[in-house]
Amino acid sequence: MPGHDGSEPAIEATGLVKTFGDTRALDGLDLRVPAGSVYGLLGPNGAGKTTAVRVLATLLRPDGGQARVFGHDVVHRADAVRSRVSLTGQYASVDEDLTGHENLVLLGRLLGYSKPVARERSAQLLAAFGLTDAADRQVKKYSGGMRRRVDIAASILNTPDLLFLDEPTTGLDPRSRSQVWEIIRAVVAHGTTVLLTTQYLDEADRLANRIAVVDHGRVIAEGTPGELKASIGAGMVHVRLRDPGQREDAANILAKTLDAAVEPSGDAVSLTARVTDSADDTGASVQASRALLALADAGIVVDDFSLGQPSLDEVFLALTDKPADRDLEAAS
Numbered sequence: 573m574p575g576h577d578g579s580e581p582a583i584e585a586t587g588l589v590k591t592f593g594d595t596r597a598l599d600g601l602d603l604r605v606p607a608g609s610v611y612g613l614l615g616p617n618g619a620g621k622t623t624a625v626r627v628l629a630t631l632l633r634p635d636g637g638q639a640r641v642f643g644h645d646v647v648h649r650a651d652a653v654r655s656r657v658s659l660t661g662q663y664a665s666v667d668e669d670l671t672g673h674e675n676l677v678l679l680g681r682l683l684g685y686s687k688p689v690a691r692e693r694s695a696q697l698l699a700a701f702g703l704t705d706a707a708d709r710q711v712k713k714y715s716g717g718m719r720r721r722v723d724i725a726a727s728i729l730n731t732p733d734l735l736f737l738d739e740p741t742t743g744l745d746p747r748s749r750s751q752v753w754e755i756i757r758a759v760v761a762h763g764t765t766v767l768l769t770t771q772y773l774d775e776a777d778r779l780a781n782r783i784a785v786v787d788h789g790r791v792i793a794e795g796t797p798g799e800l801k802a803s804i805g806a807g808m809v810h811v812r813l814r815d816p817g818q819r820e821d822a823a824n825i826l827a828k829t830l831d832a833a834v835e836p837s838g839d840a841v842s843l844t845a846r847v848t849d850s851a852d853d854t855g856a857s858v859q860a861s862r863a864l865l866a867l868a869d870a871g872i873v874v875d876d877f878s879l880g881q882p883s884l885d886e887v888f889l890a891l892t893d894k895p896a897d898r899d900l901e902a903a904s
């Protein structure tokens with residue numbers, strides 16, 4: 573199959589613009605998605621993720637900029653693009669009144685398979701997705717997880733080169749989510765490139781080779797999950813105090829010893845500080861140890877203390893929120 577040799581990107585978009593009335597849903601979006609990978613699009617509600625997917629899948633015409641999918645322009649060569657891609661939408665498209673098997677056979681027939689081939693392919697996919705027992709039940713009687721699996725099965729009937737998955741696991745329980753992840757991994761192992769939008773940072777962290785963080789219709793950060801985490805600091809110190817009355821003192825001590833911004837997190841006794849690489853070249857662990865000693869010297873009782881790599885959640889908050897707008901008083 574062409575496009576899997578790593579040289580030609582699956583998607584290359586520059587300066588994409590899409591407006592709806594006064595809303596600039598896409599405001600100069602740039603994207604380069606290597607073939608053969610899972611690429612994550614992350615962003616808050618309304619960031620423009622679904623709009624980007626719809627433009628790249630040729631369902632929506634951009635007002636500006638350019639995009640190519642496997643080298644084909646999404647506007648001028650839409651047919652060529654469509655022959656290579658498949659879309660599982662945020663609000664998916666199987667027929668609720670038909671059974672799982674009937675849906676897949678119908679779609680197979682629409683793709684031009686003969687009846688026996690469509691039936692066989694349906695049976696294979698239902699088995700692969702653990703839906704054999706549910707094959708002859710109407711889709712409207714499926715659980716959310718089964719429903720999502722049949723959606724993905726429908727979108728890979730034709731083994732696309734590029735699969736768009738717009739929030740494939742939103743609303744699913746943890747078990748169904750991990751089943752969908754397994755399916756995504758299997759699809760990628762067969763050479764399909766996946767563009768995944770998600771609200772769940774752990775999902776992007778586990779599945780995506782690279783991630784673009786989208787906000788206000790633009791990419792504000794891009795990289796591997798590790799690169800994005802490293803970009804906001806060397807580590808995160810999390811502290812739980814015994815006495816909430818000592819939180820302000822503890823925050824001041826941490827800010828001084830770590831030379832870092834300290835933020836309250838969650839409950840009345842927790843604090844979080846982002847450790848950046850210091851000028852005197854001491855590592856994050858040395859700085860964290862100093863901070864712990866300083867708290868002890870001040871008579872502050874610490875119940876829990878940890879140093880870890882920033883989570884993608886913390887990256888996301890740091891990038892899409894304005895830390896200057898948040899402070900101890902505002903959040904407590």
Ligand SMILES: Nc1ncnc2c1ncn2[C@@H]1O[C@H](COP(=O)(O)OP(=O)(O)OP(=O)(O)O)[C@@H](O)[C@H]1O
Binds near residue numbers: 618623
């Ligand atoms: N058909 C439309 N008509 C008018 N406005 C739209 C339309 N589609 C999207 N928008 C607006 O464009 C912006 C981007 O929407 P989009 O659906 O792309 O965001 P999203 O990142 O997918 O959000 P979510 O995480 O909620 O799915 C939003 O402000 C939205 O209200």
Ligand SMILES: [Mg+2]
Binds near residue numbers: 621622623662738
């Ligand atoms: Mg969306």
